Amino acid sequence: MSSIQQTIESAFAAIDQRAEDLVALSKSVLEDAESGYREHRTAKKIDTWMLKSGLSPRTEVALTGVVAKADTGRPGPNVAVIGELDSLIVPGHPNAHPATGAAHACGHHAQVGSMLAVLTAVLEPSVWSELSGSVTFMAVPAEEYIELEFRQQLRADEEIEFFGGKQEFVRLGEFDDVDMAMLTHTMGGEPGVTISGQHNGMIGKTAEFRGVAAHAGAAPHEGVNALNAANIALSAIHANRETFRDADYVRVHPIITHGGDVVSAVPSRVNIETYIRASSIDAMIDGATKVDRALRAGAMAVGGEVEVRTTPGYMPSRYDPVAIDIYRKHAERIFGTENVRTSGQRASSSDAGDLSMLMPTIHPWVQCSTGKVHGADYVVQDYDMAVVRAGKAMAATVIELLANDAAEGKKVVKSFRPEMSKERYLAQLRELRSEKVYAG
Ligand SMILES: [Zn+2]
Structure with a gap:
């Protein structure tokens, strides 16, 4: 077994040891869903977990975001591992909040778990000592582009400028020192993982x-x-x-x-x-x-x-093929080669697309749920897939990127050509904003 493989095995053992807690945390987020820029209780749970793990998280980033950077002190790229905090609003969903109708009909509660699984894995001392560079754990608000009037009000009050949480993170400089980003979404379909598909x-x-x-x-x-x-x-x-x-x-x-x-x-x-x-x-x-x-x-x-x-x-996505190939290799081991699928263009949208304009980004989907995505019947069924294995696939990818003096990570960063600079990106968003009155 190569030394990277040994490190990955130690990381997996660390995740397995905390698997029940990670799933329990995800389910507690499911049972107390909050929509975008309102995720205060969800953020608190993540803050608490990160503090107990020995990190020093910053809270209230873009209103509700939580960010904790773990730095090895050795040179190398900074990899962001992301979990989205927000739910949709789907009254009638079995886990809908009784007062607000907020419901995790897109499975973001499991993203929180898979992000913290990566945290658990890489901070394991025998893993951490093998890595270079840093890993930044980001719980990001407001991926779903909803409640536009509420967000217009937040904008009028100068609480936010953009409706997407990752967009706000970029604007606030949270991604300035980040070299690549990853997150794992849940979806329905045959159990397994889908990679490569781009978002509108x-x-x-x-x-x-x-x-x-x-x-x-x-x-x-x-x-x-x-x-x-x-x-x-x-x-x-x-x-x-x-x-x-x-x-x-x-x-x-x-x-x-x-x-x-x-x-x-x-x-x-x-x-x-x-x-x-x-x-x-x-x-x-x-x-x-x-x-x-x-x-x-x-x-x-x-x-x-x-x-x-x-x-x-949101920007159309350009998820990075070089980083995807590294992820694919680990996903095939974890989910089985026959269960790792490649998809074409997706007509849906995500602000992960925005990140992919600026840095190497991957956004795989783990098939672990039933029902219609964004529908009242969307339920994550298999938490071993959604949280534990999704976390392992990202953890193994992070380890491969940052082990051996971060040789693979440096390659990914070097081969990436951004579609635009941060300044151009923010300017592009602002150019798209307008208010016009036409009278007949
Ligand atoms: Zn989603």
Whole structure:
């Protein structure tokens, strides 16, 4: 057995010893779910664990984040191991919070466990003494891009600038000294691991159509119908779908959040929210331009007005093939070669995509749950997969990156070409933000 393999075996033994505690912690997060930028109780649990492990975590990073850096004192890259703190809001989920409806219908509670499994593994003295560089453990808020009004308020209060927690971490400089990043998501499907798939990026939009209220029976000719404006806009969005290239994986999925006030009056205010998702920034912007045109057309057609607010969403991902290959090797040993799968483009989005623009990033999915992701029936079934083995696969990857004077880690860092600098990235997000009023 090579010395790296011996170190990995010691790391696995350390995880096995704490497996019950790691799973119990994940389940306690599941049973007390909190949505993005509200994860105070969840953060406290992680802070406590890290303190007991001998680290000195910083708390309230981007409101609720917890960060602890462990430095070997020997030169080498700094690897961030991430767990997302936030839940969705899915009333009717078996573990939904009775008051808020917050529920882990995306399995982030297990990410907390797999991150702390890596912490348990690498801090084992016989492992730690073999490593160079550092490992930074990050519990990051707000991956789910939801509760937009709440986040707009946080932004107005200057508590945050961006809606995604990793975006805020980048803005605050938390990733300035980080050289690579990893996290493991849960998902459904045949038990195993899926790697390599890239995420779409996305842009968020809200539109408020304004018209004039009037008696809907006696005097509709005196009104301007904001619902008709919105209907035309939605049809115009659909009319643009044939211009979306298959290769760009464009998804535009609007909802009406306010459709009128009383049935006896011409609707004077109608609100729409939508995402525009695509696999490249250019395609995201192209789609967003067409959506703007369609929103405007609706208002113009009836002589109303529309206010369009655009908010930066997430970047499309470019997960790093070199780091993925290292992870794959360990995942095949842990899950079985036949259970490690490669996926194509994913039409969903994550702010892990943002990190992948800036540094080598991997984002594997462990299949360990049943039900529809983001649905009321999404339940993590196999915690040995979700927490213990997911943690082992990341721990083995970290060890390979940082053992032997961090030779492999340095290779990964050297071969990586960032899509953009941090400054360009923040500028790109800010360029995507706008508020415009079009009057007909
Ligand atoms: Zn998720």
